[in-house]
Amino acid sequence: MEKMSRVTTALGGNVLTGRTMHCHLDAPANAISVCRDAAQVVVAGRSIFKVYAIEEDQFVEKLNLRVGRKPSLNLSCADVVWHQMDENLLATAATNGVVVTWNLGRPSRNKQDQLFTEHKRTVNKVCFHPTEAHMLLSGSQDGFMKCFDLRRKDSVSTFSGQSESVRDVQFSIRDYFTFASTFENGNVQLWDIRRPDRCERMFTAHNGPVFCCDWHPEDRCGAGGRWVDGGWLATGGRDKMVKVWDVTTPRAREVHCVQTIASVARVKWRPECRHHLATCSMMVDHNIYVWDVRRPFVPAAMFEEHRDVTTGIAWRHPHDPSFLLSGSKDSTLCQHLFRDASQPVERANPEGLCYGLFGDLAFAAKESLVAAESGRKPYAGDRRHPIFFKRKLDPAEPFAGLASSALSVFETEASGSSISWFVDTAQRYALAGRPLAELCDHNAKVARELGRNQVAQTWTMLRIIYCSPGLVPSANLNHSVGKGSSCGLPLMNSFNLKEMAPGLGSETWLDRSKGDARSDTVLLDSSATLITNEDNEETEGSDVPADYLLGDVEGDEEELYLLDPDHTHPEEPEYVLPQEAFPLRHEIVDTPPGAEHLQDKADSPHVSGNEADAASLAPVDSSFSLVSVSHALYDSRLPPDFFSALVRDMLHFYAEQGDVQMAVSVLIALGERVRKDIDEQAQEHWYTSYIDLLQRFRLWNVSNEVVKLSTSRAISCLNQASTSLHVNCSHCKRPMSGRGWVCGRCHRCASMCAVCHHVVKGLFVWCQGCSHGGHLQHIMKWLEGSSHCPAGCGHLCEYS
């Protein structure tokens, strides 16, 4: 800022020079206005009213208009404006409702000229006519606008907005008779100065007060009048938006909309730049932004000098786009040079990355970046190739260099097979509902059928590890430990082995393991039963209270929320929402061993079907050795705990390979057995990744099941979020707010039970054929005895 960056612009012989600078005022400013010679600025506030001369590298106080022994409220300015035709004429709006004009040409110390005390409330804004010397317009909190002729003692005409307070009034630059006014209730009105009886046009521009408006300064310019900006009106509101309206059309049309981060207090078009406008905000945000309305997301420039909210902004010269003046609550007056502005675009991160449904990857980055790296071809994986590479030119010229980016799309190989295994597996895997041994066998079978032998092996091994009786003679311990560690190595190594056709080896192995299994059937069964019992007990603990609560759901929704502490199951210190809001049609057969110990989640950040595929393509060729090892271990009856480190490594390995499916499936199937050994965070990551993948493949059922089976709080609560269902009234088709059974508009009950003819307040079940329905239980009961619709429409309803 201290460097003398001098900018000179030739403006018809008038040369502006200056630098970014500021000066301290004695008090907070409420508004500023610039003299038409661009060499003076007036600052007004509750207790300040001064004229400053803008010199090359400083502001110099020229005149203090706040004179008199006792400061009167007339001097407490809400707004100030300098006449653009007459250098001596100023007008202020006072907070007590007085409009004051000032004549700097008066010889006395007191420059006050006229006093209009017609408004009953605070005057928010005053505005001189751009070309007419004696015409002044004011807008006040009392809802009136008044037009004053400075040659007369009182107002010429009064305009009533017929609504709440007027926040801003602005004469049109293009049309001599037109002015715009904005209101606290969000409306904008266009008036003809000759017709005080009613406004020409009115439209709702914002939600909440419209604080400011500004007409586009360019009058029908451009090449041969091809576009007409003179009819553009920018408005800013408390709803944090700046909107640009084309009011030349019969209906005001919103042409641009900029979303800012705070309510917009002032808006000013930038001279000589068709699409630029400057804004400052009323609260919280202290910066001044210059926006290109065509790029509404990132400001073109930003001035960050102020330490408190900016209350007034003004371009120094109507034809010079580089100087902006501003006054602020922090008691400073600033001149900003456009070239010193910070440009958020430079700091923006123009990279974007997104996966498509089938594993396509789109990537956009700054061109420079892509060009630099393209030599290294970093993104072209072995099996992928860029499909197209396109350059998009930016519409906004000033940004072209900065923001143009390159978009690359990588497509996976066309063969759908690479993905189909994932879907198949997801659908066919059994994760719960049966003893672990069966789960393992089933999943192993699925994997084998899909040609994923390594995965199949893993399942089988898990079965061996966990489904054998757990007692280990202590004498064997030492021995087995040695063996265990030695077996760890080959096991890990096996994953790195080259691809081999699944062959004899594995089959043999399977045969053998079957044999083993058979011999141990009795033992296995007993252990399985044991586990099951345990689990059932737990199940009762958690499910029963849930059911109890659910029983009432149908009757009264309220009950759901007003949990009676007495009814909370003692074993459940914390209340957990039931996983299902109503009984499932097909109850999932008894809780499986381990099913409810689902844990948490897992995930690896860069999962893609392909990567997972890569992992699965490496079948095991060391199966023989593996088998022998595990067989030996089995014989020695190591406790399953012994393997947990190994299993953990295995899961991590799969996850890192990108096969979170495997990691999560094993996690769910094994439940408590391994859960505690694995980092909670990692589990959560796996789960989220897997669920994300499932949802991308639209496997909603599977993903729901996974969510349900997970025991991690963070995951299982996924099913409990955004559970609201929005309904429309069946009579008036409007959305029903509040209660779901009574329409607020037509006051009719929307959902009547066809059986009991009462309003259904809870679960409503209806036939998709005839769309009649009612209370779940009533319908259930009805359809047990009859196959026709209870409404008598003759439809043969089905309830399954």
Added chain:
Amino acid sequence: MNRGGSSPSAATNYLLCTNCRKVLRKDKRIRVSQPLTRGPSAFIPEKEVVQANTADERTNFLVEEYSTSGRLDNITQVMSLHTQYLESFLRSQFYMLRMDGPLPLPYRHYIAIMAAARHQCSYLINMHVDEFLKTGGMAEWLNGLEYVPQRLKNLNEINKLLAHRPWLITKEHIQKLVKTGENNWSLPELVHAVVLLTHYHALASFVFGSGINPERDPEISNGVRLISVNNFCVCDLANDNNIENASLTSSNFGIVDSLSELEALMERMKRLQEEREDEEASQEEMTTRFEKEKKESLFVVSGDTFHSFPHSDFEDDMIVTSDVSRYIEDPGFGYEDFARRGEEHLPTFRAQDYTWENHGFSLVNRLYSDIGHLLDEKFRMVYNLTYNTMATHEDVDTTMLRRALFNYVHCMFGIRYDDYDYGEVNQLLERSLKVYIKTVTCYPERTTKRMYDSYWRQFKHSEKVHVNLLLMEARMQAELLYALRAITRHLT
């Protein structure tokens, strides 16, 4: 209806006003009969409210939709005299208690309890004790402030200041709360808490100002429920003014013919409206008028009957009879006239420099989304609500009256509007009304039925409820403005 039967003696259910107490002291044998309180309000005859109610499906619909307790409580019944307003009230209350917000549900109710406790409003406390437990709050907290987390305890200071002297809130208070540390508040949480506090302070004003009766159905006593203390003395309720009524009858507003009172008020309003144009008060004059009004509010000592008794006497009684002090610290801290503190001379709050519409809204909505819209609607609603009637007269523009009420409340909190001529307050609000306003907004717990009855005798009860609504919202806005201004200063 004597609730709960658990109270040691029937008489303790009602505070005794000092007048009655004097009488009782003279003759210990006098038995004070327990009045049968009927209806939602002790001030308003039951039929007034009930009649209005039965026809009103809209109210029932609103209650069903927004009530947290699921029943039509007495507050709602009284407010339902103004259904339009009731809707925005219930919506905003429901939003701050039940909808998405930074604070957990039990916290919200506990904060409501803390706020209501500043005014010993057992009605609100009981209501929220129930809800607090229902939403899973720790019953232990209800034993008092020592049992709650330090974080909640830290709210005490601003609760106290907001309730009684909001102008003392500075950004240091805010900084202390949000300073990083174990018990710090995030800004959104703080804003939520502030909204709740101000809402319940103001609601306490309404409860006392409208003489809301305790809810009828005594729920199973869980030990933390306060014995419901109604602050209205039996002599008020009995409605006979046979006890020495000297202070009332001899006061300068004596019993004028109430009809002519009304006529006079209308006359003054008309005159003011006409005068507007020709009258040109100098600016100095305007300033002095505000100062005068501010000062004058000093002499409007609330609770005319308490007037003659030493202050401390009163406070002792208050603390002894109510169980609520466990929810607050520094119970002696109360409203002190803004104008009185000559030495420090706090600057007047200039309404134009920090308005609800421009500044307050943006801040509150930013930190606690959507509440701004709801509050905005509520303020707007109450300010613009009118049926164009005054007592028996119809087609009256009551804007001036409403504005005078609103601004007078703000004036007592030191908020000044540059564009308001405070001379109007003097013209429009009679002294008995000023006494009532000051009592209701500054020490609501001292409101008596006599005060309620003594102003605007010709006006309908629903109009008086409207006055109460205005006072309540004006008070809430004043507190909010101070709190939000402090937060804004902290942010900049």
